[in-house]
Structure formats: structure tokens, C-alpha cells
Amino acid sequence: QKEVEQNSGPLSVPEGAIASLNCTYSDRGSQSFFWYRQYSGKSPELIMSIYSNGDKEDGRFTAQLNKASQYVSLLIRDSQPSDSATYLCAVNPPFSGGYNKLIFGAGTRLAVHP
């Protein structure tokens, strides 16, 4: 069974701190990984994608991938109250027939307090 696991939180961090969000997945052959941000009552929006082992940085966000450990994480530096949202990890599993049939985790709720 394909699974993507996340700690539901809430993860509470002070403003200016680093928030670390984690995700594990069960399908070893998965090739592409995504982090979506979802504000309460809104639709998901893509903030990071990563395909290769290692780190990928975009502004205050860094995605980290370790395929051997089946683990992907998202670091948010200098956290701001506006970063308070639910962060969804999504994985494109193998044998999807070439289609982007994402498997989503349940999300981690992040709360950044002033």
C-alpha cells in the first residue's frame, strides 16, 4: 500500500526560527517529491519540488531528499507568522503509467508565533 506519512503537529515555532517539517514514504522507487502549502480553507499551492538526493534551496525554503532512507524534509528559515499553514508532502509513486498521480500525506500544521 502506497503511503506518505507526516506528523500532524501542530509544530509551533517562534518568529525568526527555523521550522523543520518531515515526511516519509513507502514506495522505494518514487522519483519526484513535492511540498504544498495550504492555508485554512484554501487550496494547496506548490512551494518546492525535488527529484535528486540532497538539498534544494529556494529563498527561505530548503527541501532535502534522502531516497535510501525514504525521507524528504522541508526547512523554512526565518519563519514568519504568514508561514502558518498546513504543509502537505506529495509523492509521485513508481508505476504511475507516466502520469502525475500524486499520493499526499495528511499534512503538518505549522504555527509561527510572534
Add this chain to the structure above:
Amino acid sequence: NAGVTQTPKFRILKIGQSMTLQCTQDMNHNYMYWYRQDPGMGLKLIYYSVGAGITDKGEVPNGYNVSRSTTEDFPLRLELAAPSQTSVYFCASSYSSRSGDEQFFGPGTRLTVL
């Protein structure tokens, strides 16, 4: 561009009623998807389409039907509504199916079945 639009925003149905959730995109995307999101859960793929006239089942297709007569529109049909179909429904689209291609989400339809 309006992106991905969905109607209605909210709907209450009685058990056994039918309805169609509308989804339209103006980005000339070939690939379209329907997801449902239950409270505190991640998104689950219901159906997807790779182009006009071509649709296929996702992870949770039971109780739903889709059609794709044009590139722009991808309606989702509920024939006999059940309380288990109470959820938020998101439509998404992407330009291609290449692994990693960003999916753009509509604002969602919040459906309650009583």
C-alpha cells in the same frame, strides 16, 4: 487568466440526490485531476484525464463519474450522494504528465451530504 475555476463553492445534498461539480481551466492544460480532501487528511485522487475523451480512475473512484468532452472542462458527477462523500473537492490541472510538472488547484467545492 482565471486559472482553474470550480462551481459551486458550497453545496448541501440530501442522501440519494445527484449533482455535478464543475471545473474549468483556461491554461490550455491537457491533464486534469479531481481530488477529495477529508478533514485532517491529505488529498486523494478520484479521477484524472489526459485529454479530451480520455479519463481513468484514481485511488477512490467509487460513487463518482467524470467526462471530458473539451480541453477546458472536467465535470465530476455524483449519482447517489452518501454521507461518506461529505468532503472538500479540488480540481487541478497540469500542462503535461511529466513527473514533477506542477499541478494548479482550483479553490475547491465544500460538499455536505445529510
